[in-house]
Amino acid sequence: MKIYEYPPEKLVGKRFECSCGYTHYSTVKGISVCDGAINELPETVKAIGTDTVFIVADENTFAAAGNTAVTLLEKAGIKCKVCLIKADNGFDRPEPTEKALGNIVMSYDASCGAVIGVGGGVVNDLCKLLSNTARIPYIYVPTCASMDGYTSDSASVIYNGVKTSVKCKCPDYLICDTDIISKAPKKLLLAGIGDMCAKTVSICEWRISNLITGEHYCDDVAEIMRRCFKAATDNAETAIGGDKNAVKEIVYGLITVGMAMTYAKSSRPASGVEHYYSHLWDMRCLEENRQCELHGIQVGVGTCLTLKKYEKLKKTTPDKEKALLSINSFDKQAWERGVRKYFGSSAESIIALEDKEGKYDKQKCASRLDIIVDKWDEILKIIEQELIPYGKLEALFKKIGHPTTPGEIGESDESAAKAFLHTSDIRDKYILSRLLYDTGETEPGDQ
Numbered sequence: 001m002k003i004y005e006y007p008p009e010k011l012v013g014k015r016f017e018c019s020c021g022y023t024h025y026s027t028v029k030g031i032s033v034c035d036g037a038i039n040e041l042p043e044t045v046k047a048i049g050t051d052t053v054f055i056v057a058d059e060n061t062f063a064a065a066g067n068t069a070v071t072l073l074e075k076a077g078i079k080c081k082v083c084l085i086k087a088d089n090g091f092d093r094p095e096p097t098e099k100a101l102g103n104i105v106m107s108y109d110a111s112c113g114a115v116i117g118v119g120g121g122v123v124n125d126l127c128k129l130l131s132n133t134a135r136i137p138y139i140y141v142p143t144c145a146s147m148d149g150y151t152s153d154s155a156s157v158i159y160n161g162v163k164t165s166v167k168c169k170c171p172d173y174l175i176c177d178t179d180i181i182s183k184a185p186k187k188l189l190l191a192g193i194g195d196m197c198a199k200t201v202s203i204c205e206w207r208i209s210n211l212i213t214g215e216h217y218c219d220d221v222a223e224i225m226r227r228c229f230k231a232a233t234d235n236a237e238t239a240i241g242g243d244k245n246a247v248k249e250i251v252y253g254l255i256t257v258g259m260a261m262t263y264a265k266s267s268r269p270a271s272g273v274e275h276y277y278s279h280l281w282d283m284r285c286l287e288e289n290r291q292c293e294l295h296g297i298q299v300g301v302g303t304c305l306t307l308k309k310y311e312k313l314k315k316t317t318p319d320k321e322k323a324l325l326s327i328n329s330f331d332k333q334a335w336e337r338g339v340r341k342y343f344g345s346s347a348e349s350i351i352a353l354e355d356k357e358g359k360y361d362k363q364k365c366a367s368r369l370d371i372i373v374d375k376w377d378e379i380l381k382i383i384e385q386e387l388i389p390y391g392k393l394e395a396l397f398k399k400i401g402h403p404t405t406p407g408e409i410g411e412s413d414e415s416a417a418k419a420f421l422h423t424s425d426i427r428d429k430y431i432l433s434r435l436l437y438d439t440g441e442t443e444p445g446d447q
């Protein structure tokens, strides 16, 4: 039995005893991807054994598919309690905050025997958390192909002002109606493609981290991601052109990536430094009370910026003396001042995190530096093997209309440079900014 089963429906219920030491499995019980899949909803609810469901959607997704879901369910004698989430402060889209989750929890009716999320990533993340807390089954009906969290067992939320990934549960059933998904606004599909294109970086950084920090790595899971990345780049143009089969291939990729994150027991296979750009832009937007760009588009731009930085890195060789000087000059108080200035209301959480994780611990940085110097050729080889050349991705993005620069998504070069610097602060994940820090290559003016 191969871990790269295709299409992903074939992965349901499978367990893979892997040479990496993990048993890879997902608790998703059913996946359906086809035109008209939404018609399977009543049957799925009946299989769960309930006659009352809690439906979560936003205004747009309710119009796109929520309405149909309610009609189908009520026709089958299933009672529907509907909760529409709303955007704050006149924004277009709701954000996954404590407030949004609180609203859902307060509207929740305990007589419901299942949660049905109808919408994009925010609806899905909030519903995962609700079903995890209320301990009832969850059916997800995506209305677009905008992100890869369909089947993952974590929710990407803003918690205490910090964009973070909260472990919860994956949907029990996924009903992907390709007829509905292919009618979604093109920009949402662009976001899904952006999110998928990040995998070239995430796999590269996963391998580099494995080499430097000994973080668990599974090449079978990495291979799944490489295939999803290829499927996304191969089908991007035709999918954006409206080809339904190509959209389906993107949807398959998004589902598979979610499964792979569950297999790896972390978001590592799907997210590297390019995702941190997105997290930081989200946090800054919240702080400045402005609407942030779609996750996948931010990630796509983050991927472009990251690829350029790796291309620059490839031309360097670490200078141990210079690196040690830089590592030992770390000034915790100056760092805290910088964090307070950048993160505002969430700064204290970031500082508390550093106290716990010691990402800038001089001893640890120096030990990593030894390994980096020792294994530099291997690091360069990984970069060479995993990363798509920037020019190639840029050409594809330009062809399909995906932004490639911060300016196109309402950010500036300066905000991107600042975000990159602070990507080292928000989580203990070994990424490009940490590698640059350890080698004393953090650009002047960053500190």
Ligand SMILES: [Zn+2]
Binding pocket: 018, 019, 020, 021, 022, 024, 218, 219, 220, 221
């Ligand atoms: Zn494995």
Ligand SMILES: [Zn+2]
Binding pocket: 147, 148, 195, 271, 275, 295, 296, 299
């Ligand atoms: Zn993502």
